Amino acid sequence: xxxxxxxxxxxxxxxxxxxxxxxxxxxxxxxxxxxxxxxxxxxxxxxxxxxxxxxxxxxxxxxxxxxxxxxxxxxxxxxxxxxxxxxxxxxxxxxxxxxxxxxxxxxxxxxxxxxxxxxxxxxxxxxxxxxxxxxxxxxxxxxxxxxxxxxxxxxxxxxxxxxxxxxxxxxxxxxxxxxxxxxxxxxxxxxxxxxxxxxxxxxxxxxxxxxxxxxxxxxxxxxxxxxxxxxxxxxxxxxxxxxxxxxxxxxxxx
Amino acid sequence: xxxxxxxxxxxxxxxxxxxxxxxxxxxxxxxxxxxxxxxxxxxxxxxxxxxxxxxxxxxxxxxxxxxxxxxxxxxxxxxxxxxxxxxxxxxxxxxxxxxxxxxxxxxxxxxxxxxxxxxxxxxxxxxxxxxxxxxxxxxxxxxxxxxxxxxxxxxxxxxx
Numbered sequence: 001x002x003x004x005x006x007x008x009x010x011x012x013x014x015x016x017x018x019x020x021x022x023x024x025x026x027x028x029x030x031x032x033x034x035x036x037x038x039x040x041x042x043x044x045x046x047x048x049x050x051x052x053x054x055x056x057x058x059x060x061x062x063x064x065x066x067x068x069x070x071x072x073x074x075x076x077x078x079x080x081x082x083x084x085x086x087x088x089x090x091x092x093x094x095x096x097x098x099x100x101x102x103x104x105x106x107x108x109x110x111x112x113x114x115x116x117x118x119x120x121x122x123x124x125x126x127x128x129x130x131x132x133x134x135x136x137x138x139x140x141x142x143x144x145x146x147x148x149x150x151x152x153x154x155x156x157x158x159x160x161x162x163x164x165x166x167x168x169x170x171x172x173x174x175x176x177x178x179x180x181x182x183x184x185x186x187x188x189x190x191x192x193x194x195x196x197x198x199x200x201x202x203x204x205x206x207x208x209x210x211x212x213x214x215x216x217x218x219x220x221x222x223x224x225x226x227x228x229x230x231x232x233x234x235x236x237x238x239x240x241x242x243x244x245x246x247x248x249x250x251x252x253x254x
Numbered sequence: 255x256x257x258x259x260x261x262x263x264x265x266x267x268x269x270x271x272x273x274x275x276x277x278x279x280x281x282x283x284x285x286x287x288x289x290x291x292x293x294x295x296x297x298x299x300x301x302x303x304x305x306x307x308x309x310x311x312x313x314x315x316x317x318x319x320x321x322x323x324x325x326x327x328x329x330x331x332x333x334x335x336x337x338x339x340x341x342x343x344x345x346x347x348x349x350x351x352x353x354x355x356x357x358x359x360x361x362x363x364x365x366x367x368x369x370x371x372x373x374x375x376x377x378x379x380x381x382x383x384x385x386x387x388x389x390x391x392x393x394x395x396x397x398x399x400x401x402x403x404x405x406x407x408x409x410x411x412x413x414x
Contacts, residue, residue: 053383057349062381091261127374128347134289172269176276187280188287189310191357196379205381 017094019236020245026229033229037222044215052209064122065209069197070217072115074224075143076178078108082150083175086168096232098164099239101171102154103232107224109147116140127191135184136192139177146174160239290357293336301362309338309368310357310376318352331356331368338362342370349375 016022048066055062082104089097119137120130131137150170157163185194197203203210240246280287290310291301301307309331317330327346331338340358350356355376360369382390 053385055381056384056387057354057377058381065381087265090265091258093258126347126349126377128350129372129374132289132374135287172265173272175269176272180276180280188284188289189292190289191374191376193377193379196381204379206383206386209381 017096019096019099019240020243022096023233023236023249026233030226030229030233033222033226037219037226040215040219040222044212044219047208047212047215052212053206055209058126061122061125064118066212066216068115068118068122069213070220071111071118072140073217074220075108075112075115075140076181078104078111078224079143079146079171079178080175082108082171086171089164090168090172095164095239096236098168099232099235100228101150101164101167103228103235104224105147105151105154106231107227109144109151111220111224112140112144112147116144132191134190134192135188136181136190139181139184142177143174143181146170146177150174292333293331293338294333296338296362297336306359306361306371308357308359309340310355311338313350313352313354313356315352329356331358338366338368340368340370340373342373344371344373346373347375349377351375 016025044066048063052063052066054060082101085097085100085104088094089101116137119140123132124130150167153170154163154167157166184190185192196205197210197213205213237246246252290308293309293311295301296309301309311331311333314330314332314337317328319328320326321328326341326343328339328341329352331340340360342358342360350373355378357374357376358368358370359372359374362368
């Protein structure tokens with residue numbers, strides 16, 4: 001990096017691209033994100049289950065939306081972030097970007113699984129079926145396999161640099177699936193209903209329902225950041241074993 | 255051109271090529287990606303012939319008739335332009351209601367009657383408390399007939 005990019009405060013961004021500077025920073029930030037996630041989640045669940053009104057059609061069954069939608073949003077968004085870091089890693093050859101991709105994958109897979117699982121639990125009482133092969137459900141299942149594929153590929157190659165490269169390419173290729181998931185309910189007719197919340201039109205939900213869902217979505221963001229930071233710290237330790245800076249960590253000298 | 259510029263160009267070109275390839279594949283399979291056919295599409299012979307497929311639309315208000323045997327239900331699926339009469343033996347989902355979305359899988363007889371083997375309810379993306387729904391219905395009741403049905407089917411019809 002011959003031309004360091006400077007932020008407003010004169011902080012060199014690339015300084016934090018080095019594992020030894022990022023490791024303590026991640027450690028400091030992590031608890032904040034965990035606690036914010038816990039608080040937001042508690043508030044979101046409280047509104048979702050005790051404050052939000054019953055739905056006019058679905059009765060109480062709709063309440064699974066407070067977990068289903070945030071999980072589904074997060075499952076797609078994490079993949080986009082993974083693809084972004086994979087691209088950065090490929091272009092700039094930064095080790096930390098690749099570590100970030102690996103750190104995000106399990107959380108993304110978890111949210112994808114939760115979205116599919118809560119979707120099945122929601123589908124049975126409302127649609128009358130656990131699963132159908134419509135465009136939305138199928139493309140989300142493909143997303144789960146992309147996450148699994150990424151993790152398997154990464155773990156399957158012994159040479160870290162080659163594993164990172166192969167994983168990054170898979171992450172970038174798979175990103176094509178994200179707009180397909182998102183727009184599937186618009187492009188084709190599906191059993192899955194359209195989006196209740198979108199950037200282009202007013203939400204089609206009562207305000208309290210919406211606020212509960214958005215709080216849960218924010219909680220999912222905070223949780224994802226916290227787990228990614230936690231995991232990237234472990235990955236740094238694993239990959240940098242034997243590095244000189246590790247011996248000077250406060251944890252190591254104690 | 256620096257190495258990383260070259261790599262940036264390669265990644266960008268790769269993503270573009272992939273996007274175009276995906277768009278071409280999806281448009282080629284457009285027909286196979288739809289989950290159901292609307293009564294209008296069936297009337298235009300766009301639905302597959304001679305094999306089982308799904309039809310989707312709204313349950314025509316006032317069309318649901320439960321037969322005396324207790325398991326057979328007759329109803330009409332409509333997209334407000336074309337209608338298809340459906341016969342189904344079995345348990346209906348809880349959200350199966352007149353005026354609401356439905357997807358039925360089965361075979362179309364020569365007489366234009368559809369024999370369903372599976373019936374699924376398709377609900378819309380509107381969530382509101384019952385009082386709000388009632389207020390909406392009341393507000394629409396003041397308008398000329400026809401306007402009242404627009405709120406609910408909008409989601410289904412626009413997506414076809």
